[in-house]
Amino acid sequence: MKLITAVLPASGFERVHEALRTLGIPGVTVTTVFARGVGRVHDEVYRGTRRRVELQPAIRLDLLAADADAADVVHVIAVAGVLGTVWVTPVERAVRIRTREWGEAAL
Amino acid sequence: MKLITAVLPASGFERVHEALRTLGIPGVTVTTVFARGVGRVHDEVYRGTRRRVELQPAIRLDLLAADADAADVVHVIAVAGVLGTVWVTPVERAVRIRTREWGEAAL
């Protein structure tokens, strides 16, 4: 089983999320994060004092996938997205608490 | 060493957190995330315009555990929780910055 994590610009996130739904991925955990390169670097100026804001709000997406599906999911995200990064880490086991299902059945 | 990640409904989180404390787990990192299936799917209606909110606020819990303890921790979480998902990923090394302790001593 794999954990696929993607950091995406907020504005491009809908497309990716939609694509994943089409693929039939039900569970996904979404976190709002700050990242670089996902938006225009800009300044904020309050009362004449300028401050550079290099990290922009972004969306982090974590989802578990069976080993066999992982490559597909990454591909889908990479195609649907415009900017951002995706990475894959190995998962040793997963449990869906409600049903107490283990392993890939828990997805 | 393992990283155990759980995504739980906000309302069930206290029970899990309490159970972990009883187990003597000191360190835990808590993130507020959005997840599906952890709350009732509902609509928000502002000024007559209805919008479906499928992802509800949830709590993500990350904690490091020694290889030997990982199964217990997962079990505790699964028993104390009602809904949500838990998964386990391998960790290669960990450092507690204050003491510069490495490995399982850092937990």
Place this chain on the structure above:
Amino acid sequence: MKLITAVLPASGFERVHEALRTLGIPGVTVTTVFARGVGRVHDEVYRGTRRRVELQPAIRLDLLAADADAADVVHVIAVAGVLGTVWVTPVERAVRIRTREWGEAAL
């Protein structure tokens, strides 16, 4: 490739971030989390009712590094930081969406 995750007190974060920039690490994902031990345990008292707040706001930092660099990055974080924890997990593959670069080229 490795994923290096650090949980740091908000006030010490600038130093670590600055150190990483000096090291030339461009991409980093920052999440605001709640953690224990990263700040003073304090009480909040509203209208005479006291409540203990044991988890303080903290900063979580995720960054991908090539296998060869991982140890250095961890070292830099541990030296620049004052409190907090760092851990390293293996990553199987990474993609930079814009360029479709795979693997370490994506960093």
Place this chain on the structure above:
Amino acid sequence: MIPYPSWLNAGDNTWQLVAATLVGLMSIPGIAVLYAGLVQRKWAVNTMLMAFSAFSIVLVAWVLYEFKMSFGSPLHLGPGILNSAVGKPGTITSAGSEIGKAGIPLVSGTGAMPDFRFPQSTLAYFQFAFAAITPLLFLGSVIGRMNFKAWLLFVPLWSGIVYSVNAFLLWGGGWWAQAGALDYSGGYVIHLAAGTSGFVAAAVIGPRLARDRAKAVPNNLPMVAIGAGILWLGWNGFNGGDMYFGGQNAAAAVLNTNLATAVALLTWLLLDMFAGPQRKPTFLGAINGMIVGLVAITPAAGFVTGVGAILVGLIASVIVWLSWNKLGKLRFMQKVDDALGVVHTHGVAGLVGGLLVGLFADPAMAVYYNKDGSVFSVAGLFHGHAKQLLLQLGAAGTIIVWDALMTFVILRAIGLFVKLRAPDEVLEIGDLAVHDEEAYPSEEGLAVVGASEAKAAVVAEPTTRPVAEPAAEP
């Protein structure tokens, strides 16, 4: 051509309308956002909607039957207090009752006060503002679990049955007014009433969810500051308007009100700093002190001197601080979930203020003047009129018993038809379950889904790629 009849004085009419507007602002947005900031985030919308709708309901009830019940001709229901406990219901929606000269049958023309110098619509609107704020105050006792429909029924019933009797007895020339009990502008009629009814209602309706009680932190203190500031300054109209003229007593009432409030705020602040459990000054403590001062001076505002006002502020703040921090922690009091502590800051404070009138009322504080130059004023125990304290006690007892009893009866009666509490699964969620709205909506939740019709547009939106592209340049 002249703009208005000769009995009308534009200065007095203006003062009264301004005072009424200030009292209105105390409710909307004052109390609405004060309470919205104090409740849990998940109940802010519910709280505000209850406030806005109660304000509206009371006005409709007021013009249709309640004003006449509070300030009209007495309904003779029996001997003694029953002979003049409430007025005959009736409407005030005709042209005549809007532009004719104001009058209260049992008060005007009896020599108890000078003739009004403004029209009936001014009197009706001014008094409406008081009637409206009362349910909003005790809303603080029942938020976080009361069924919204039950609220919509409770307000007109409570206002018609309970408030109108309070007002008639003390202000409409009813039994207690005839006996000589005093309430300058509502320490009893409004605040003691709100504290009592709120506490009983909280008991009848039952507590919030245990989880909510444990986690009930406020959500927005600057919002509380806005409400508190409007309350304080709005109280210039609340107490300043009850002389019914823009005269010297109105000005003294305003100054005294501010003085008692300042003293009470500072007293609470210092108690928190030097006697409180955490020995720290707190903003919400100061606001509690402020409210206590405002409430306690209300029955006394124009009857006492500046010294009296300082003492009222000091004494009330100490007593309510103890009531809040000691009495309120007792097991007995904890059983009743008076969510925002209205029983302390309004009930106890109003009662203390009302009794202190019986001590401090100073005959040198002229309310009106007789033609011969002598003054109309009142005296308390410290100025040789011990009976006043008894009168104040008696009136307080009447209000407490009547309000507690009828609040209980009305709620039980409503409970026969409508659930008083929202179901637990609704309480778990709060605003979103009751109103499909939340206080601080986030687009993040939606970014994640989007409205179904809109989704296609968004996903296919052609601007996404080109717009995002330049961001990647550096």
Place this chain on the structure above:
Amino acid sequence: MIPYPSWLNAGDNTWQLVAATLVGLMSIPGIAVLYAGLVQRKWAVNTMLMAFSAFSIVLVAWVLYEFKMSFGSPLHLGPGILNSAVGKPGTITSAGSEIGKAGIPLVSGTGAMPDFRFPQSTLAYFQFAFAAITPLLFLGSVIGRMNFKAWLLFVPLWSGIVYSVNAFLLWGGGWWAQAGALDYSGGYVIHLAAGTSGFVAAAVIGPRLARDRAKAVPNNLPMVAIGAGILWLGWNGFNGGDMYFGGQNAAAAVLNTNLATAVALLTWLLLDMFAGPQRKPTFLGAINGMIVGLVAITPAAGFVTGVGAILVGLIASVIVWLSWNKLGKLRFMQKVDDALGVVHTHGVAGLVGGLLVGLFADPAMAVYYNKDGSVFSVAGLFHGHAKQLLLQLGAAGTIIVWDALMTFVILRAIGLFVKLRAPDEVLEIGDLAVHDEEAYPSEEGLAVVGASEAKAAVVAEPTTRPVAEPAAEP
């Protein structure tokens, strides 16, 4: 020494200044924060700055040319309506026009009303507050895409060309006033005008980004409550001030305004609960109802009795609820992106209110009195004066046509020099792109970087280690 001349009455002057201040508060902060809370978070700053700057621009235009165009001597442009459609432009910045007695050439001294009892600066400031709120109202139609510079140009042009004609025709003694059309305090001049112009402007400028329209949820409902509360009570000045005296009709107008508003709020609430798609009471629905009540009673406030006010509130709320929930969902209406629905809550409500004056105006509601004791008042269809309804229709038609046309022309003209819309990449980002500011700035973003000069200091700050250290003790 005397403080003021004998033609001046301090009571009336005070009422008028207070009324003006209340109307001013409705704009700033009222509308500014009502709208700031209702728009998407990313547009809150832009919305507020547009409100504050329009308020300022209108005042400058007002004293330099617009007051005279609205209330000065007529400019004879031709026959019929052209003979008295607008006044001659001129300034009112001299000492004489500030402290001299107020006057409207075509109205004062013609026997249409009593002499003013306050100075010209009072009249000018009072009427300014109305002129200023009008662009702020239709700002709700165009937020989220209008180019800020275009707004700065649009406001003085629209106010000078459109608003002054509206005001002159109905209030400055112009053609429709002479014919007998009625608008107590701006149902047509202000609200119908705002609804019409806002809708046309929204059409000309084009819709917001599709993504924004889909995700446009409000960001702060307590902020909306503050704005709404100030609007409601501020309306006491809005409608109470238009008798120009602190008299009986002012008081009746205040009571009627509140009554219609309460009824309209409750009507919308009940419609939402029992006929709405989700069958739930909503806070923003209640606020919509409130605004509809306020707007609909505006043209009628002092002309109708309490019964009339209740009917106006009821009828207007039902009609606008239908307009909002049914008409507004039609494909045709969806094409024009009237962001906050100003065309419904102000346009339709103002029109309905104006027409209902033609039905309910009651001659028993004295506005002024003649020396012989007879009253000056007006009558509608239900009181035997059918023609009034026609007059109301005619005036409405004039306003709609003129305002729609000129709004279109002015915007097209501005569009020749300045882009009416901000570019799409700016719209994607919102406040941060337009103003380098956001509504709720977060230090997290900055913690992450820090200002360049400051960074060195921060990173090197010697306190960091020792201060953080004790935190690790437990």
Place this chain on the structure above:
Amino acid sequence: MIPYPSWLNAGDNTWQLVAATLVGLMSIPGIAVLYAGLVQRKWAVNTMLMAFSAFSIVLVAWVLYEFKMSFGSPLHLGPGILNSAVGKPGTITSAGSEIGKAGIPLVSGTGAMPDFRFPQSTLAYFQFAFAAITPLLFLGSVIGRMNFKAWLLFVPLWSGIVYSVNAFLLWGGGWWAQAGALDYSGGYVIHLAAGTSGFVAAAVIGPRLARDRAKAVPNNLPMVAIGAGILWLGWNGFNGGDMYFGGQNAAAAVLNTNLATAVALLTWLLLDMFAGPQRKPTFLGAINGMIVGLVAITPAAGFVTGVGAILVGLIASVIVWLSWNKLGKLRFMQKVDDALGVVHTHGVAGLVGGLLVGLFADPAMAVYYNKDGSVFSVAGLFHGHAKQLLLQLGAAGTIIVWDALMTFVILRAIGLFVKLRAPDEVLEIGDLAVHDEEAYPSEEGLAVVGASEAKAAVVAEPTTRPVAEPAAEP
């Protein structure tokens, strides 16, 4: 029976009380939330509590000794200015001093102005509102590090020693008033004083933490808008009340105030757009401009014509914009951490406004009238009275020197007993350390722990499982 004595005019009394209430609202909630929105999130509660407590402290000081020091009989301390620099301290809490006719010994009955038409409590309350807002203004200079206890001591001392002298010299009939220096409603007494004292206090107390200065972004711009809107419209009372009557000059002062403010806001906006570093209109810039306009017109409001008001707004806005953006960036100015820049928007703006009175004061602007029909008014350099400019300079110098010196002395004296700064580890944390409260409390932190007594209940709560269950159905 009559409501009030014949020397009292309800219109004038109402105007004065309303003006006082408006000024009170400017402090609470106005300044409190304006500053709470502008400071870092971690200091919002501290800022608000400092505002509410200072407001209270000043009132207590005011009635116990300060009013008499500002407006009572002179204390003869020596020759020249010392002969009439401050009044004899005394209380105003007796019945007589509340309901008796108002009077200022050195002014009333000297022919300098007409007799007051309201009671002493009105005068005392009105002037209190000015005394109270002054420390709130310079609070903006010292937030983010001042020890709360030191603040509680500083306010009554500063108010008693510094403010009362300022007020006596210019308004209480003191030396500068006798010499002919003018300050219509506090450009010097309040704003120049606040700017000067704030700057000195910021220097004495020392800067905020370097990390805080670097990251000090505002936290809530809509909150700022609320405060700003209340300030603007509240200023109608601030400047409108200083004629002490509801007359023509009050109305002119109101119009001029708004006019100067509108011009100053637009000037700053345009400077930001066309000369600012980022060439963008900013909301907080506009608010700065607004405050500058309000402050600068304050000393001039009823003395200048509309043209004068426009020029005051324009000139002051340009000068303060330069002061803010150029002077303020100099190393020297950066050393003193005047957190919200009070020295620019109040100090410089008040000074510029005061000097411009010496240029623009127009004798045609009647303040009062003599019985013979001639007017009482004042003239500046451009109207042939060059000496006025010198008087204005002299008075400004006196205020600056006295206020700077005494602020320094008072703080050093307090510093002997109490730390002026909170310790660094407290500053690191902010509100939570000082008050155990934060501005926007989050339940997330608590969800995580819960109160110890409550925890058992929560964990064991039987509803959790069943309630959560249905959520899993789909």
